[in-house]
Amino acid sequence: MRIKKHALVGAISAAALLVASCGGDGSADVEIKVPEIPMHEAMGDFEGELNIVNWSGFVEPAWTDKFTADTGCKVNPRVAGTSDEMVTLMRTGQYDIVSASGDAALRLIVGGDVQPLNIELIPNFSDDIAEGMKGNVYDTVNGKPYGVPIGRGANLLQYNDTVTGGAPESWDVVWELDSPYKGKITAYDAPIYIADAAVYLMYHKPELNIKNPYALDKDQLAAAIDLLKQQNQIIGEYWSDPVAQITSFVGGNTVVGTSWEILRKFAAQDNLKTTLPKEGSTGWFDSWLVSSSTPNINCAYAWMDYTSRAEVNGAIAVNFGMAPANTAFCKSSEEAQAHCDTFFAEDEEFFKQVWPWTTPIETCVDGRKDVMCTSFQDWTNAWATVKG
């Protein structure tokens, strides 16, 4: 079913690309047109500063102080709230590096806003990086890596156990009109949520022939939008602000809906639980991407190398509440192992059911060549028609 590209990148000179397809739907030789941008050839002197666009919690003095002491690169973080904001900020050209989720990454790559990476200059990008985070189509294009993995998490189904009395097996509780939790459902408020509808349709409407929730042709997108419009009739709230989502669950306004493991932890209520329903789900896989116009390239490479160290990568993952990319962290202590277990860091079987957020583009990322897929702009326009 799932077609996956694993790029095994060694510390030695050449990067070997292995295309492994875990399923039977043909090869996914996705050729994507990207602007030709040269990569950094060799490390030079540190420029003295680094301007980062990041998710809240990714850049903290606890680990930036040591980085600045080691390299002399002063870190200026700028927190962004959504992937779309990150893309907008990176396009101003004022930032050197971004912690992009897959739905922002491919947009930046295709738009020529970020540059391909020279993995040789990042020795900590090693074999310990989780297998499922290497060489994915959202940050590895035409065999060229553009991103250094930071961490990942799934969009899980959170439920109020007191009301539901056990974990819902299926996402149908948030999609179908006869849901017992009508009016108490929450959904993620962004066009990328269309992929969640597509994941549900992949399972329940095989005749639509969706192979990848980010590669939808016109008809498949229309089907997903119909499902979202149906959901709009039973929805309680859309959330993009994590605090609003937490208060909504805690206050009892929401019983079921999309969530992240970290939000459940913050809600700190025993009756709020998360599950991965049988249909699977989407997820966010974050990587560092370097601006194509950065004047601080050496600091950027040093930063990516530094944050790929097991202990630093682990610190970011613990602070943000996600699975670290560098699984060597898990072995470092008992608490680290407990964190890795909570967030399924080493559980590739778990993450095989999770489709990493990927920007939809006109090239079908499932490998189809006979049709044009819908682009993110189409998704944005379609999403605008969902909410009444």
Added chain:
Amino acid sequence: MSDITTNSQPRSVRRSRPVSSYLLRRPKLRLLSLLALPMTWIIGVYIFSLFLLLITAFWNVDPFTSLVSPGFNLENFSLVLTNPSYIATSVRTLLIALTVTLVCIMFAVPLGIFMAKIARPWLRNALAVAITLPLWAGYLVKIIAMRLVFTEEGFFNWAMSPIGVRGPGFSVPIVILTLTYLWFPYMALPVYTAIRQIPPNLFDASSDMGAKGFTTVWRVVIPLIVPAMIAGSVFTFSLSLGDYLAARFTGGATQMIGSIIAANINLNPPVAAAYSMVPITFVVIYLAVARRTGSLERM
């Protein structure tokens, strides 16, 4: 005008103030120096940045990279005017803004009459403080407070549970309530001031001619405070029209014009710009109607 200038000329010359006497002979320069600062602000900062925003409504978005590039097309406008969800949102926002204005008037008039004509001075002052005090709290704080009050297990449902009443949950009525809470002072203060300024002998005259309290309010007070109500409504109406955080935090799935603009500002700036023409149009129409009533002159 010319009389005054000729009369005052000798005095200013005598005191020998070179700047004043220089300007005195050049009325245009005088006007310019008076208006230079506010005009730089209004045109240079306010109008120009608004113009820059609105012009992007005609620009293109690359479907492949979502990059915005200058150009000219009307597609964004046709999208705004044909998308059923956008039309519904425009109408809903307009109705919400009008309802908020009406509710504010309905609260402000009785309160204003009580404060101006009935309440003792200490109570009047206490009420004036109570009305203006919320203005000291942050806007977002007030919205979040309303969210907490009306959550399923929040204060409202808890307080009302003994009599079996439950709140409507996050929906349009709560948005209207929140916006009323936010903008009420802007209506209450001008209305109260206008009622205070009604000469007491009008009430005596009305009473002498046999009018009861309600008739006096309806036939004497209301007509006299219409300009104040319209002045207040300019605030309540246009502020409600542009708000989106109240809808986001207390509206459940409710969308307002601002919600769509906020959602598009990163995803598709030209559509956001085109859609922002809608509330501007509403406000311009509203002001034109208000102007015809003649009340803007008396503001």
